[in-house]
């Protein structure tokens with residue numbers, strides 16, 4: 291009985307997950323499963339991980355939320371750790387993948403706007419990609435079934451076939467393109483990795499054309 295839920299997904303009718311532990315999921319009627327989905331990679335540290343439960347509980351007992359109008363030392367510390375261990379200089383914490391992609395697309399368009407090229411708005415993505423379900427990210431994803439009923443006209447997005455460098459070069463331009471976005475391993479596209487050579491060639495094309503690259 292799910293009539294109270296918006297019908298956006300249709301999970302198996304007769305399976306109710308009651309709790310999880312490590313790699314296992316347990317259903318209300320006592321079945322035990324290995325969780326090969328892991329919340330689509332969200333639970334990669336396992337269910338009810340005691341270490342995580344401990345720190346989450348400690349934080350929840352101390353400070354719940356202050357909004358981004360105040361400094362949060364732990365958030366700054368985590369951001370610094372991410373900066374120290376990656377190529378990035380700044381971190382934006384988001385609540386979901388869709389929100390992260392939206393932020394990246396906005397940052398890319400704003401970057402060109404501030405550089406005096408407000409016309410560079412177009413986002414180039416690869417066919418069979420998946421970048422989220424918000425209004426902007428369905429446009430970036432470009433899957434017709436997920437876009438039906440939402441838009442009129444051009445959405446400032448282009449889509450090219452997987453690993454097709456000629457098609458990519460034909461569409462990327464210094465005049466119009468803000469960014470190329472790609473999942474190094476496509477998920478919805480069938481767990482398809484891009485080759486290192488292709489990703490390096492995309493990086494070079496971005497450098498040549500002043501286009502930003504979003505992973």
Ligand SMILES: Cc1ncc(COP(=O)(O)O)c(C=O)c1O
Pocket residue numbers: 330385386387388389391420421422423473477
């Ligand atoms: C590559 C990729 N980008 C974006 C998203 C959207 O993430 P969320 O469902 O957290 O908004 C997903 C979700 O599976 C994803 O796999």
